Amino acid sequence: MKKNIKLLTLGILGIMSMSSCLKDDDHYVDFASQPALAEFQLGEKTTAVFEAKPEPQKYNLMVNIAAVAPLNKAVTLTLEYAPDSLISYNKVHKTTFAMLPEAAYSIPSLTVNIPAGERLVGLPITVNAGVIDLSKSYALPFRIKSATGVNVSGNFNTLIVAIAVKNKWDGVYTMTGTMEDRVNGLLKGMYPREISLITTGGSSVALWDNVIGNYTHAISNDGALSQYGTFSPNFTIDANNAITQVVNYYVNPANGRGARLNVAGINKYDPATKTFEVSYVMTQGGDRTFFTEKYVYKKAR
Numbered sequence: 467m468k469k470n471i472k473l474l475t476l477g478i479l480g481i482m483s484m485s486s487c488l489k490d491d492d493h494y495v496d497f498a499s500q501p502a503l504a505e506f507q508l509g510e511k512t513t514a515v516f517e518a519k520p521e522p523q524k525y526n527l528m529v530n531i532a533a534v535a536p537l538n539k540a541v542t543l544t545l546e547y548a549p550d551s552l553i554s555y556n557k558v559h560k561t562t563f564a565m566l567p568e569a570a571y572s573i574p575s576l577t578v579n580i581p582a583g584e585r586l587v588g589l590p591i592t593v594n595a596g597v598i599d600l601s602k603s604y605a606l607p608f609r610i611k612s613a614t615g616v617n618v619s620g621n622f623n624t625l626i627v628a629i630a631v632k633n634k635w636d637g638v639y640t641m642t643g644t645m646e647d648r649v650n651g652l653l654k655g656m657y658p659r660e661i662s663l664i665t666t667g668g669s670s671v672a673l674w675d676n677v678i679g680n681y682t683h684a685i686s687n688d689g690a691l692s693q694y695g696t697f698s699p700n701f702t703i704d705a706n707n708a709i710t711q712v713v714n715y716y717v718n719p720a721n722g723r724g725a726r727l728n729v730a731g732i733n734k735y736d737p738a739t740k741t742f743e744v745s746y747v748m749t750q751g752g753d754r755t756f757f758t759e760k761y762v763y764k765k766a767r
Contacts (some may be wrong), residue, residue, distance in 0.1 A: 502533035505619035511626040520596035526588025538553040548609035643759030672700040709733035
């Protein structure tokens with residue numbers, strides 16, 4: 467009998483607890499009563515990726531009406547450029563985005579019409595990637611200035627569209643190989659390793675270490691992870707898939723590090739397997755470190 471009473475009591479308490487949760491008016495949100503909002507649904511920043519080619523390329527900047535159900539009326543949104551938000555973004559995130567030059571893009575209108583029954587519409591942007599300086603970081607910052615018949619979101623009314631131009635070699639790779647530092651024998655190669663080759667020009671890519679998070683070459687210093695500071699190979703590839711040049715990504719660094727191809731080795735790209743074979747030297751007051759490496763394509767960056 468005591469056992470049955472105990473179980474009955476627990477059951478009643480459970481029901482009361484569930485009822486309390488369901489009727490907790492202080493924390494209940496009736497989403498159906500929330501007003502429709504005009505917003506960018508991609509958050510604070512997104513990246514538009516383009517190929518490094520002369521032909522114009524299209525990108526749709528998506529704007530959204532956030533509502534429980536699609537509206538039965540059309541909405542017109544007016545956008546504007548927001549250079550102040552780009553300045554703030556650079557300051558907070560320690561980035562160096564500049565406004566994309568006017569010659570590199572065109573937008574027919576900053577007005578977006580969202581038909582009744584629709585939520586999401588794209589603002590068409592045409593980008594001329596062939597005239598973009600690939601050594602710099604560019605972006606287009608937008609703000610929703612106004613909307614007819616709905617409120618503008620207070621949290622998602624601005625969007626930074628970073629412009630990323632990638633050549634055909636750009637991507638994430640697995641790096642294997644050997645290295646010999648002829649100045650410090652404790653410094654050894656750290657292989658295999660995931661790297662990225664990042665576009666620096668129409669036919670050039672520089673090595674980015676995905677773990678360290680910088681243009682650098684990881685090494686082992688007596689067994690511990692280290693790196694060659696202000697040094698990263700920047701390769702140039704010709705139309706015949708030969709690697710014709712390597713220079714240091716950092717121009718005239720204080721430590722004097724540079725790079726040159728080792729002409730006695732193999733320097734080529736195989737488009738069938740998306741594989742680089744490279745042989746190069748880091749110079750520093752003479753030839754210092756000899757690298758023989760292979761980069762096998764893994765995925766898009």
